[in-house]
Amino acid sequence: MNDARRQPRRIAVIGGGISGLAAAHRLVERDPSCRLTLLEARSRLGGVLATVHQQGYQVEQSADNFITTVPWGLELCRRLGLGDQLIQTNPTHRRTYVVRRGRLHRLPDGFLMMAPTRLWPLAVTPILSPWGKLRAACEYFIPPRKDPADESMAGFVRRRLGREAFDRLVEPLVGAVYAADMEKLSVDATLSRFREMEQTHGSLIRAMRRQRKARPKAGTESGARYSMFVTLRDGLSSLIDAIAERLPQDAVLLETSVQRIERAGDGWRVVVQAVPKDVPEPGAAEQTLDFDALILATPSTTAARLLEPIDAELAADLRRITHSGTAIVSLGYDRRQIGHPLDGMGAVVPAIENSPILACSFSSQKYAHRAPQGKVLLRVFAGGARRPELAKMDEQQLLPLVAAECDRLLHIRGKPEYCNTARWPGTMPQYHVGHNDLVSRIEGRVSRIAALGLAGNAYHGVGIPDCIHGGQQAAEQVLAEKGA
Numbered sequence: 084m085n086d087a088r089r090q091p092r093r094i095a096v097i098g099g100g101i102s103g104l105a106a107a108h109r110l111v112e113r114d115p116s117c118r119l120t121l122l123e124a125r126s127r128l129g130g131v132l133a134t135v136h137q138q139g140y141q142v143e144q145s146a147d148n149f150i151t152t153v154p155w156g157l158e159l160c161r162r163l164g165l166g167d168q169l170i171q172t173n174p175t176h177r178r179t180y181v182v183r184r185g186r187l188h189r190l191p192d193g194f195l196m197m198a199p200t201r202l203w204p205l206a207v208t209p210i211l212s213p214w215g216k217l218r219a220a221c222e223y224f225i226p227p228r229k230d231p232a233d234e235s236m237a238g239f240v241r242r243r244l245g246r247e248a249f250d251r252l253v254e255p256l257v258g259a260v261y262a263a264d265m266e267k268l269s270v271d272a273t274l275s276r277f278r279e280m281e282q283t284h285g286s287l288i289r290a291m292r293r294q295r296k297a298r299p300k301a302g303t304e305s306g307a308r309y310s311m312f313v314t315l316r317d318g319l320s321s322l323i324d325a326i327a328e329r330l331p332q333d334a335v336l337l338e339t340s341v342q343r344i345e346r347a348g349d350g351w352r353v354v355v356q357a358v359p360k361d362v363p364e365p366g367a368a369e370q371t372l373d374f375d376a377l378i379l380a381t382p383s384t385t386a387a388r389l390l391e392p393i394d395a396e397l398a399a400d401l402r403r404i405t406h407s408g409t410a411i412v413s414l415g416y417d418r419r420q421i422g423h424p425l426d427g428m429g430a431v432v433p434a435i436e437n438s439p440i441l442a443c444s445f446s447s448q449k450y451a452h453r454a455p456q457g458k459v460l461l462r463v464f465a466g467g468a469r470r471p472e473l474a475k476m477d478e479q480q481l482l483p484l485v486a487a488e489c490d491r492l493l494h495i496r497g498k499p500e501y502c503n504t505a506r507w508p509g510t511m512p513q514y515h516v517g518h519n520d521l522v523s524r525i526e527g528r529v530s531r532i533a534a535l536g537l538a539g540n541a542y543h544g545v546g547i548p549d550c551i552h553g554g555q556q557a558a559e560q561v562l563a564e565k566g567a
């Protein structure tokens with residue numbers, strides 16, 4: 084080993100969201116001698132993840148939980164010593180409502196995202212017409228598609244379960260998660276397990292029933308994702324804080340926006356600019372920093388801009404991943420103001436309802452510690468690919484729209500006593516048909532650029548555990564190059 088190899092490697096992670104933080108944490112876990120710098124444009128870490136505590140309410144401004152069917156979120160929490168702070172959804176309220184003609188109806192028990200595990204609840208639901216139920220039940224006999232090419236969520240579900248089940252059940256459930264246009268959303272890149280069920284078992288209903296028989300007690304829950312999800316008692320910001328505490332002192336540079344990256348020998352020169360209090364200062368002085376390796380954990384749009392001078396085709400592919408945005412309006416009420424029993428986790432709203440909202444989570448019913456005693460916290464989602472303009476509206480415009488819709492759906496009297504609006508325009512990558520091929524191409528080109536890793540929510544899943552996994556893999560890849 085020569086002298087250069089013995090020097091600690093200077094590695095920069097660009098972007099301090101959960102993807103970048105997971106990468107940074109993995110770097111110092113695996114190679115405590117590396118000289119880590121995490122460059123974050125804003126004045127705080129966490130990216131879109133942010134918990135606020137106001138007037139006794141604990142409010143998640145974006146994500147409020149994460150899935151446990153993949154290990155990376157749970158594992159990281161446990162490694163950070165947060166295992167005893169993980170909390171489950173309230174077991175007495177594990178049901179979801181769906182809006183139909185302005186009224187809330189219970190999602191048929193056992194209906195998981197896009198297929199029923201039980202037929203009787205589907206047979207008696209008022210959400211579907213008799214014809215719609217018959218058409219959905221015919222799914223059992225519809226042969227699997229032979230063409231292996233990716234297809235849209237709308238195409239897949241209409242083909243298998245019919246238009247009604249798509250419009251009234253699946254579109255609102257999947258739409259609430261991905262904030263996407265279902266005519267464009269890729270099945271392979273989002274819910275590929277349903278395609279696998281079709282291919283392996285010939286039918287979703289058959290596959291779900293077989294799985295249910297294998298796990299007899301698991302079929303009593305319904306909903307998009309609730310019983311499978313957990314969060315942290317004091318909010319998801321505690322995950323961000325716990326990672327930040329594990330990073331070396333002085334490793335994190337906040338209010339430091341990366342303007343350009345350039346090759347400097349085998350390593351990188353990074354040009355940064357200060358962004359005091361999140362406000363870019365026109366003409367602010369630039370500074371250069373040198374590193375042996377970089378991990379880009381920004382949104383893919385920023386990665387495209389930074390990589391343009393290095394590989395224009397790669398940048399063009401990154402730009403092909405478009406983004407939608409959402410706004411979350413959190414509303415606090417006295418329990419007595421709300422006529423609905425709120426005996427569920429929340430309600431999703433189909434596009435065909437022409438509502439200004441995508442979904443409403445009954446946050447304080449779903450998780451403990453969200454609202455003071457006798458109060459209720461609702462989190463209302465607006466925008467997405469359905470109504471992108473709502474994600475950009477200011478609070479004065481958005482609040483009356485959203486509050487009026489909640490009044491109508493949940494029989495609310497009077498005004499909320501607490502309100503918080505968080506807007507996230509351009510933060511939700513859209514996994515359109517062909518996304519997996521596009522990402523393979525992007526990763527192929529990135530792998531040909533030495534000492535560069537890529538992570539973020541635009542590639543292998545938008546959920547927090549997927550982002551953690553992506554960050555960790557980018558760190559492993561950059562460290563593996565060390566010995567090359």
Ligand SMILES: Cc1cc2nc3c(=O)[nH]c(=O)nc-3n(C[C@H](O)[C@H](O)[C@H](O)COP(=O)(O)OP(=O)(O)OC[C@H]3O[C@@H](n4cnc5c(N)ncnc54)[C@H](O)[C@@H]3O)c2cc1C
Pocket residue numbers: 097098099100101102103122123124125128129130131132144145146147148149150339340341342380381382385409411507510511538539540541544545546547548550
């Ligand atoms: C409203 C909403 C609700 C959600 N709900 C859930 C949920 O319930 N469960 C779940 O699992 N997931 C949820 N998600 C998805 C999940 O929260 C995100 O996909 C994930 O947090 C994204 O993390 P990230 O680090 O990839 O990106 P980001 O959080 O966007 O972080 C990127 C960081 O890069 C920084 N940056 C950008 N450009 C530069 C630059 N030039 N220089 C330096 N820094 C830069 C940004 O400031 C930012 O901090 C939700 C997302 C949203 C928006």
